[in-house]
Amino acid sequence: MSTNNESMGKTLGVVVGLCLVCAIVVSFASVQLRPMQQANKNEDIQRNILAVAGFDKVKNVSEIFNQNIESRVVSLKTGEFVEDVKAESFDFEATKFDAKRSYKLSKEEDKAGIQRITNNSPVYFAKDDQGKVSTIILPIQGYGLWGVMYGFLALEADGETIKSINFYKHSETPGLGGEIQNPKWTALWDGKALPIDVVKGSAGGNEHKVDGLSGATLTSNGVDHTVDFWTSDKAFGPFLAKVRKGALN
Numbered sequence: 561m562s563t564n565n566e567s568m569g570k571t572l573g574v575v576v577g578l579c580l581v582c583a584i585v586v587s588f589a590s591v592q593l594r595p596m597q598q599a600n601k602n603e604d605i606q607r608n609i610l611a612v613a614g615f616d617k618v619k620n621v622s623e624i625f626n627q628n629i630e631s632r633v634v635s636l637k638t639g640e641f642v643e644d645v646k647a648e649s650f651d652f653e654a655t656k657f658d659a660k661r662s663y664k665l666s667k668e669e670d671k672a673g674i675q676r677i678t679n680n681s682p683v684y685f686a687k688d689d690q691g692k693v694s695t696i697i698l699p700i701q702g703y704g705l706w707g708v709m710y711g712f713l714a715l716e717a718d719g720e721t722i723k724s725i726n727f728y729k730h731s732e733t734p735g736l737g738g739e740i741q742n743p744k745w746t747a748l749w750d751g752k753a754l755p756i757d758v759v760k761g762s763a764g765g766n767e768h769k770v771d772g773l774s775g776a777t778l779t780s781n782g783v784d785h786t787v788d789f790w791t792s793d794k795a796f797g798p799f800l801a802k803v804r805k806g807a808l809n
């Protein structure tokens with residue numbers, strides 16, 4: 561008995577049909593999962609803000625975040641709070657490429673290697689039992705050796721003393737530059753004061769110096785430049801100047 565099941569047309573039909581079904585399934589899954597991915601991303605950011613503020617290993621992240629952290633937006637030019645931009649929906653990457661809401665940094669200005677900076681940025685506050693600001697959390701980002709490192713710098717309410725630093729996303733080499741995430745290294749920052757230098761070798765007891773990572777001087781330099789940039793006049797400097805004059809409490 562002869563059948564036509566092995567004809568070229570039928571084989572192609574099956575291949576095209578299968579591809580179409582797979583494409584539909586993948587597109588559907590991608591669209592359906594997008595809100596979940598965004599929610600996970602937001603939760604991860606909140607977890608890192610809580611961690612740098614001293615709320616460690618939190619289980620119910622969004623609940624603890626909403627109870628303990630106030631999110632605001634500041635103008636990086638004036639250091640004033642901006643009321644018509646919401647911190648919750650602030651997308652740094654999208655805003656950075658919108659010419660109306662960001663600008664290009666000159667080579668001399670661009671110490672952190674981020675090319676463009678937004679006009680505004682979110683800042684986060686943790687408060688004490690009396691409702692006074694106890695921790696100021698600044699989002700920071702800058703180029704390491706292999707790519708942009710994203711993190712948070714937590715300061716005491718004086719706007720000068722460092723409480724903590726963490727990095728939640730980077731492309732540095734595990735065991736070398738990747739040690740920026742090692743709690744033993746980030747603990748070295750606690751109690752230091754701005755301006756800060758990440759130095760090769762040991763910082764001794766100098767309050768303005770932190771030991772660089774051994775075997776990862778280039779990443780260490782990137783962290784140094786990142787903190788310098790974000791606490792400078794081009795970024796949170798005007799806001800920190802107001803904080804130091806007692807604008808928060």
Ligand SMILES: Cc1cc2nc3c(=O)[nH]c(=O)nc-3n(C[C@H](O)[C@H](O)[C@H](O)COP(=O)(O)O)c2cc1C
Pocket residue numbers: 705706732733734736737738773774775776777778779780
């Ligand atoms: C595969 C490879 C990956 C590296 N990754 C890093 C890194 O992530 N960060 C870094 O600063 N240096 C990294 N280095 C080392 C740098 O090239 C450079 O030697 C180092 O930063 C110098 O630091 P040191 O003076 O403390 O030894 C890497 C080197 C190699 C070969």
